[in-house]
Amino acid sequence: MSRVGNNPINLPAGVEVNFTGESITVKGPKGELTQEIKKGIEVNVEEGVLNVSRPSESKEHKAMHGLYRALINNMVTGVTEGFKTQQELVGVGYKAEANGQILELNLGFSHSIFMEIPKEVKVTTETVKGKNPTITLESHDKQLIGQVAAKIRAMRKPEPFKGKGIRFVGEQLRRKAGKSAAK
Numbered sequence: 672m673s674r675v676g677n678n679p680i681n682l683p684a685g686v687e688v689n690f691t692g693e694s695i696t697v698k699g700p701k702g703e704l705t706q707e708i709k710k711g712i713e714v715n716v717e718e719g720v721l722n723v724s725r726p727s728e729s730k731e732h733k734a735m736h737g738l739y740r741a742l743i744n745n746m747v748t749g750v751t752e753g754f755k756t757q758q759e760l761v762g763v764g765y766k767a768e769a770n771g772q773i774l775e776l777n778l779g780f781s782h783s784i785f786m787e788i789p790k791e792v793k794v795t796t797e798t799v800k801g802k803n804p805t806i807t808l809e810s811h812d813k814q815l816i817g818q819v820a821a822k823i824r825a826m827r828k829p830e831p832f833k834g835k836g837i838r839f840v841g842e843q844l845r846r847k848a849g850k851s852a853a854k
Contacts, residue, residue, distance in 0.1 A: 676736030680721040690714045699750025702811040749811040756820045759803040762835040767796045767804050778827040
């Protein structure tokens with residue numbers, strides 16, 4: 672059984688945590704994040720250490736205890752260090768270009784795809800000769816950056832035969848052999 676919820680969260684210098692009965696707000700050098708919390712889960716801050724506690728040993732309270740501890744830890748990490756995700760475009764003629772918060776993708780369709788990126792996410796693209804184009808997403812909100820990355824990947828998922836598509840950097844694909852040639 673997981674004991675994630677019992678681990679304390681160390682708050683770095685410059686991070687403020689405000690807890691009301693229904694939500695928690697974390698402010699730091701990179702921004703501010705807010706998360707709604709179900710009733711019953713308590714958050715205590717003492718001497719730079721944040722602890723999350725549950726009222727009972729019921730299955731629901733145990734699950735919420737670990738969940739909210741992980742979400743708050745991600746919020747603290749996000750407002751201090753931030754999160755970064757990289758994706759690469761594998762395929763002949765696949766291109767990506769960022770113009771402000773508009774991402775233009777050429778993925779082998781008859782038209783370009785224009786995607787508006789939320790203002791909380793910083794998007795950059797890099798194209799180096801001989802390598803696959805990469806898209807880099809940076810933000811202080813882990814949930815938002817994951818959602819944006821999933822939407823970009825859904826435009827052209829990697830296929831198992833040639834490996835073409837949009838994949839995360841370092842992602843291992845399970846490849847299939849394909850048809851055998853007849854003699």
